[in-house]
Amino acid sequence: MKKLSYLLGLLVFAGVIFTSCSDDDDDEPQNLKPTVTFQTGTGYTSSDVEIMAGDSIKIGVVANENSNSGANLTNIRIYMIVANVPQNDIFNEDINESSYSGDFTITFPDVVEGTLYVEVTDKDGEKNNASFKVTVNPNTTELGAATDLEWKRVGGAVATGLDMFGLKWTSNGKKTDAQITKDGADKFVMLEPADWTDLATVEGLMEAISAGTDMEEYTGISATASGDYDEVLGVLYNETYYLIHLTHAEVVVETSGTTITIDGQYKM
Structure with a gap:
């Protein structure tokens, strides 16, 4: 009985400590979102950009499951929002992977100003995104010399x-x-x-x-x-x-x- 009482005492003490820690954790909810970033480096666009109509940009998408939840990624989506209105998807693919990487070349034929998003979703329904602004200017031709x-x-x-x-x-x-x-x-x-x-x-x-x-x-x-x-x-x-x-x-x-x-x- 002593041993049991001692053991119970330890459990109660541990429970008090655990409860106290849990109270602290409640103040800072655990992040369960997957991660997604744009590939950086030569040839890639990963931040705000201005281009001319008809030009293309290359983006690299790097996404990973959340290390806490371990929930596999289930969808990758690339789209733009122009004047607060989501446009048609540029890319949308269902997957079932713990990580994802892919390169995309996107051509902008028309003048537009908006934000390019890449969004990732995992099997728990958690989402995350990365974005940058794209400004497409008219493709102009200088007048010749007088x-x-x-x-x-x-x-x-x-x-x-x-x-x-x-x-x-x-x-x-x-x-x-x-x-x-x-x-x-x-x-x-x-x-x-x-x-x-x-x-x-x-x-x-x-x-x-x-x-x-x-x-x-x-x-x-x-x-x-x-x-x-x-x-x-x-x-x-x-x-x-x-x-x-x-x-x-x-x-x-x-x-x-x-x-x-x-x-x-x-x-x-």
């Missing part, structure tokens, strides 16, 4: 230098203005002087021309007096967008006729 242009009309002849833009200059309106008209151009618009320097990409020029009011005729250059100008035009012709800057016109009156030369530059 190239000099010269439009010249001698007497009553058809002016030269305009055909590449789908334009023509065959007469002067009421003999006071150079009458430049469409000759195959799909769109011909007046832009702001600042656009010559502010528009730096083909996409920006496309947007400006699309938003502009189409005109059949431009008469902003005098046919009677020389002068400096700051006229900016936009043209769409044969699927090419042109940004035109007219800076000077020289008018020379002779007995044989009047010669008008318009100088400037263009980008495309």
Whole structure:
């Protein structure tokens, strides 16, 4: 009986100690979530990234069961949330493993800003995720360097230098203005002087021309007096967008006729 009493005493004492420890554990619940991270290193994207439309990123997923629960992983899911709305799954696969690793190449064809998630679930229904922000910018093309242009009309002849833009200059309106008209151009618009320097990409020029009011005729250059100008035009012709800057016109009156030369530059 003594031995038993002694043993019971030890058990009671141990129980008191165990109960005391359990109270402490209640303050800090045991973590039972599986773990998941993105692979780091050369060639992998694992943190916030900015790319261009059409670009791809490579991610590596590394997931493991929780060391406390030992619950096998049952599902791996990759998806994005855009403007607080979950998008269609990029990848979703059921598994039954204690660990998982895999590489994925993801292409982003369109402009978007959101968060890319990888989520892991175990057999107990516990979930965990890792994420980073993805910003996909428009894939832009820089406008080419400025190239000099010269439009010249001698007497009553058809002016030269305009055909590449789908334009023509065959007469002067009421003999006071150079009458430049469409000759195959799909769109011909007046832009702001600042656009010559502010528009730096083909996409920006496309947007400006699309938003502009189409005109059949431009008469902003005098046919009677020389002068400096700051006229900016936009043209769409044969699927090419042109940004035109007219800076000077020289008018020379002779007995044989009047010669008008318009100088400037263009980008495309």
